[in-house]
Amino acid sequence: MSGNLKGVWAAALTPMRDDLGADLDVMVAHHRWLLDGGCDGVAVLGTTGEANSFSVVERRAVIDAVAAAGLPLDRVMIGTGCCAAPDTVELTRAALAIGCANVLMLPPFYYKVGDDGLFAAYDQVIQAVADDRLKVIIYDFPKMTGMEITTALVERLHAAYPQTVVGIKDSSGNWDDMRAVCEAVPGFATFAGTEQYLLPTLRAGGAGCISATANVTAALCQQVYAAHLAGDAAQADTAQDRATAVRLMLQQYAAVPSLKEIMAEHTGRAGWRHLRPPLLALDAAQAAALRDDMVRLGFSLAAAA
Amino acid sequence: MSGNLKGVWAAALTPMRDDLGADLDVMVAHHRWLLDGGCDGVAVLGTTGEANSFSVVERRAVIDAVAAAGLPLDRVMIGTGCCAAPDTVELTRAALAIGCANVLMLPPFYYKVGDDGLFAAYDQVIQAVADDRLKVIIYDFPKMTGMEITTALVERLHAAYPQTVVGIKDSSGNWDDMRAVCEAVPGFATFAGTEQYLLPTLRAGGAGCISATANVTAALCQQVYAAHLAGDAAQADTAQDRATAVRLMLQQYAAVPSLKEIMAEHTGRAGWRHLRPPLLALDAAQAAALRDDMVRLGFSLAAAA
Numbered sequence: 001m002s003g004n005l006k007g008v009w010a011a012a013l014t015p016m017r018d019d020l021g022a023d024l025d026v027m028v029a030h031h032r033w034l035l036d037g038g039c040d041g042v043a044v045l046g047t048t049g050e051a052n053s054f055s056v057v058e059r060r061a062v063i064d065a066v067a068a069a070g071l072p073l074d075r076v077m078i079g080t081g082c083c084a085a086p087d088t089v090e091l092t093r094a095a096l097a098i099g100c101a102n103v104l105m106l107p108p109f110y111y112k113v114g115d116d117g118l119f120a121a122y123d124q125v126i127q128a129v130a131d132d133r134l135k136v137i138i139y140d141f142p143k144m145t146g147m148e149i150t151t152a153l154v155e156r157l158h159a160a161y162p163q164t165v166v167g168i169k170d171s172s173g174n175w176d177d178m179r180a181v182c183e184a185v186p187g188f189a190t191f192a193g194t195e196q197y198l199l200p201t202l203r204a205g206g207a208g209c210i211s212a213t214a215n216v217t218a219a220l221c222q223q224v225y226a227a228h229l230a231g232d233a234a235q236a237d238t239a240q241d242r243a244t245a246v247r248l249m250l251q252q253y254a255a256v257p258s259l260k261e262i263m264a265e266h267t268g269r270a271g272w273r274h275l276r277p278p279l280l281a282l283d284a285a286q287a288a289a290l291r292d293d294m295v296r297l298g299f300s301l302a303a304a305a
Numbered sequence: 306m307s308g309n310l311k312g313v314w315a316a317a318l319t320p321m322r323d324d325l326g327a328d329l330d331v332m333v334a335h336h337r338w339l340l341d342g343g344c345d346g347v348a349v350l351g352t353t354g355e356a357n358s359f360s361v362v363e364r365r366a367v368i369d370a371v372a373a374a375g376l377p378l379d380r381v382m383i384g385t386g387c388c389a390a391p392d393t394v395e396l397t398r399a400a401l402a403i404g405c406a407n408v409l410m411l412p413p414f415y416y417k418v419g420d421d422g423l424f425a426a427y428d429q430v431i432q433a434v435a436d437d438r439l440k441v442i443i444y445d446f447p448k449m450t451g452m453e454i455t456t457a458l459v460e461r462l463h464a465a466y467p468q469t470v471v472g473i474k475d476s477s478g479n480w481d482d483m484r485a486v487c488e489a490v491p492g493f494a495t496f497a498g499t500e501q502y503l504l505p506t507l508r509a510g511g512a513g514c515i516s517a518t519a520n521v522t523a524a525l526c527q528q529v530y531a532a533h534l535a536g537d538a539a540q541a542d543t544a545q546d547r548a549t550a551v552r553l554m555l556q557q558y559a560a561v562p563s564l565k566e567i568m569a570e571h572t573g574r575a576g577w578r579h580l581r582p583p584l585l586a587l588d589a590a591q592a593a594a595l596r597d598d599m600v601r602l603g604f605s606l607a608a609a610a
Binding site: 047050052053054055056057058083084085086087090107108109110111112113116117118120121123124143144146276277278279280 | 352355357358359360361362363388389390391392395412413414415416417418421422423425426428429448449451581582583584585
């Protein structure tokens with residue numbers, strides 16, 4: 001598996017100022033807190049980071065802030081996949097320019113096409129970027145894109161670019177799909193899109209997970225990964241059961257709003273609740289229900305950290 | 306109904322150079338050919354125009370080319386809806402800056418949300434643009450966006466911005482939805498997204514159609530509209546039957562590739578076949594089947610024009 005592309009990764013939230021610009025200082029502090037609190041890496045500018053609600057210029061400012069903060073770039077991946085290939089190329093080059101080789105790349109997600117069209121889309125971007133350092137993690141999120149990245153397409157892309165197309169974040173929620181990729185492409189960095197399948201993915205030879213909820217569950221997830229690495233299967237199973245229970249509770253709520261609500265509660269910084277439309281903050285009743293559910297499960301950031 | 310927002314509109318194709326940049330000269334010539342050949346208006350940078358495969362900078366060049374060509378801007382609408390609000394605002398301002406008030410606005414289409422989130426998204430853009438000239442035609446294309454613009458949302462937006470939110474392009478393919486909007490918001494410029502429902506839309510009090518296939522069927526569509534305006538119901542029905550037969554044949558093929566194939570055949574300009582990935586040109590067998598189907602229906606651009 002490629003370098004550090006393994007373990008527990010958070011699809012990091014993007015905190016915002018009152019004017020809904022990215023709050024870059026709070027953002028990189030959040031990245032550091034995640035890296036210090038159980039995350040092997042952070043995926044910046046993914047779905048959870050509301051990347052698609054930011055312009056290319058704004059996303060480049062986020063990339064530059066990551067560089068300026070001196071974050072360990074082998075523990076960072078940058079989301080760069082846009083609908084328009086010129087945008088994807090520009091952002092991928094920007095990630096490489098700061099020394100971050102790992103990019104999490106959505107397919108162009110407006111037009112609905114099959115394997116041939118998606119292959120052509122990835123192919124043209126990789127050809128245009130033309131940089132041997134590039135490591136592409138394919139981003140499969142059918143609920144958002146309306147398309148599936150098939151195992152056959154993953155095999156085809158990896159065969160065409162074995163040194164470049166090195167992994168996948170599978171946010172399908174479908175374990176059979178994740179297992180199929182683990183089995184079809186040995187050595188591929190297959191990340192489950194949810195910590196619910198962290199241990200099954202590791203046991204199937206995959207890399208780990210890249211998860212939205214890991215913004216708040218990183219410590220729980222790391223207990224799973226550490227027990228697995230230590231060869232303690234019973235302890236890994238116990239930790240996975242705990243992580244799964246918390247994840248299943250959290251995913252009853254709108255993903256980004258609920259995670260920002262938890263961060264606002266934890267830090268006392270109300271601005272954490274800012275979201276860009278079309279996403280909206282939890283209302284008071286939803287926030288109260290979330291707090292109750294957390295108490296019921298005995299889950300808090302203070303306890304987890 | 307607002308000004309010229311009625312009749313037969315084509316969602317115009319974007320011809321490309323060999324390097325897949327927009328061929329702006331061929332493009333504006335195509336717009337003129339449509340306006341002279343049966344179109345009451347052209348919608349530039351919509352789904353059929355592959356807008357989402359072009360960067361904001363590239364789309365601004367398209368907008369500027371429309372202005373430079375001196376096209377009649379009351380017969381033009383510009384697609385401006387992007388995932389990121391700053392992009393939507395920038396393109397909407399660019400359309401207004403050239404004197405084109407009509408914008409066809411997709412909702413932000415990555416995150417899947419309900420009416421409240423979509424209302425907030427449209428609201429923030431209209432507030433940010435802050436221009437009384439603006440006329441928004443809501444763009445409802447559930448197959449591409451994964452979300453539906455409900456009739457309730459249309460009513461809410463129109464009530465909040467009665468002078469600004471003035472129409473909809475309904476590409477749901479669902480006649481019951483189109484009729485519901487015609488009935489719920491009298492005077493609203495409801496455009497069917499297919500000429501299959503042109504006459505039913507007109508009879509329900511709607512505005513007309515904005516259609517991909519009108520790139521090649523404009524003359525047939527105009528026969529429907531003209532007969533309707535003349536009060537000749539029998540002739541309108543006959544023309545609609547003919548337009549429907551051609552449309553149903555055409556929509557068996559991938560929309561943009563097949564229309565570009567027809568334009569390539571008609572003009573002898575092979576470059577018309579260029580598409581940006583993820584869209585791919587028809588293969589030889591598909592192109593042959595399309596030609597056969599056109600012959601079978603006695604449909605050709607030469608005959609239609």
